Amino acid sequence: MSRLVDIRRALHQIPEPGFHEFKTQAFLLDQLSKLPADRLEIRTWRTGILVKVKGSNPKRRIGYRADMDGLPIEEETSYPFRSQHEGYMHACGHDVHMTIGLGLLTHFVEQVIEDDLIFIFQPAEEGPGGAEPMLASEELQAWKPDLIFALHIAPEYPVGTIALRPGILFANTSELFIDLKGKGGHAAFPHTANDMVVAAAHLTTQLQSVVARNVDPLDSAVVTIGCIAGGTRQNIIAETARLEGTIRTMSLDSMQKVKSRIEALVKGIEAGFECQAKIDYGSNYCQVFNDEQLTVEFMRWVREAGKVELIECPPAMTGEDFGYFLEEIPGFLFWLGAETSYGLHHAKIEPSETAIEVAVELMADYLTWKSKQA
Numbered sequence: 001m002s003r004l005v006d007i008r009r010a011l012h013q014i015p016e017p018g019f020h021e022f023k024t025q026a027f028l029l030d031q032l033s034k035l036p037a038d039r040l041e042i043r044t045w046r047t048g049i050l051v052k053v054k055g056s057n058p059k060r061r062i063g064y065r066a067d068m069d070g071l072p073i074e075e076e077t078s079y080p081f082r083s084q085h086e087g088y089m090h091a092c093g094h095d096v097h098m099t100i101g102l103g104l105l106t107h108f109v110e111q112v113i114e115d116d117l118i119f120i121f122q123p124a125e126e127g128p129g130g131a132e133p134m135l136a137s138e139e140l141q142a143w144k145p146d147l148i149f150a151l152h153i154a155p156e157y158p159v160g161t162i163a164l165r166p167g168i169l170f171a172n173t174s175e176l177f178i179d180l181k182g183k184g185g186h187a188a189f190p191h192t193a194n195d196m197v198v199a200a201a202h203l204t205t206q207l208q209s210v211v212a213r214n215v216d217p218l219d220s221a222v223v224t225i226g227c228i229a230g231g232t233r234q235n236i237i238a239e240t241a242r243l244e245g246t247i248r249t250m251s252l253d254s255m256q257k258v259k260s261r262i263e264a265l266v267k268g269i270e271a272g273f274e275c276q277a278k279i280d281y282g283s284n285y286c287q288v289f290n291d292e293q294l295t296v297e298f299m300r301w302v303r304e305a306g307k308v309e310l311i312e313c314p315p316a317m318t319g320e321d322f323g324y325f326l327e328e329i330p331g332f333l334f335w336l337g338a339e340t341s342y343g344l345h346h347a348k349i350e351p352s353e354t355a356i357e358v359a360v361e362l363m364a365d366y367l368t369w370k371s372k373q374a
């Protein structure tokens, strides 16, 4: 396992944005080149990688997907192996997910099972979304799995615990970008300008009313503005401002409703502040919907195997473009306990590396068992 910890630490140092995972891809290809070539077939798709581990008597292809990209966060962990890419960090555990993928892949090169295994190292999960175009690619269609699995680290659960549920696990998502254009001017003459910092502040506050006042309290939605940019210096009235955020909903109906309320509020800001506004919804992900039958069967298997503690968890408002794989291929995603005091997307997150071994052993046993089932 120390080999896998070394791999995770090496990956941790090279976080890259979506579709720019060049060093990550090269690193993974180098690791793959050290494995016995006779059992492997390797293809690349953009910055992603597809690996077939050939089974002894394949009747099916079983897929395992790991995401590859990092986030634009300046790392603040205590690690001696911190990110070497200024302003970027693996703060969502994708370094751990890729390492588990490599660990599993290595296991099955040595312990051959009947079915073919397809390991999918997928770029751009954080955005703009690699799953949908990768799934549609010729490379993936030629090896399209019959079943597919993935995991995501969970800071809040102890190591040795996994959590999932049949049905919806993660929300529908839509990015949200709003550009405001008013009239700049001198700070001392506000009556001659239309200040977009003030407009952005009003809009940000008004957006909070969408979930509070327009979504059924028994339904769930999130509107988060994660970034506001505007202006150039302290004594110049800002001509433009930009809000960047994300919308999360449990249903597509609510997504439509939230979007139409946002559009109405933005129109109000245009009228009230005599400015122009442009809304761009960026990339949208469908919900992560775990196949009911496979998930229930897996949960039963986990309880009987008794290797990890199993929690049937509620859905979360996280997004994951793995949902696109699950729209076409039966499978599931589960939370892997990685016990750390800081949450996902935090500059100080330090997921426990012992979770790697737990996941590799669990999934190696499960996939071996699953391969023997009809």
Ligand SMILES: CC(=O)N[C@@H](CCC[C@H](N)C(=O)O)C(=O)O
Residues within 6 Å of the ligand: 092, 125, 126, 127, 152, 173, 174, 175, 245, 246, 247, 283, 285, 317, 318, 319, 320, 321, 344
């Ligand atoms: C697991 C996780 O944290 N996923 C991201 C996916 C982001 C999708 C997109 N960029 C958006 O913000 O809508 C998440 O933030 O949940």
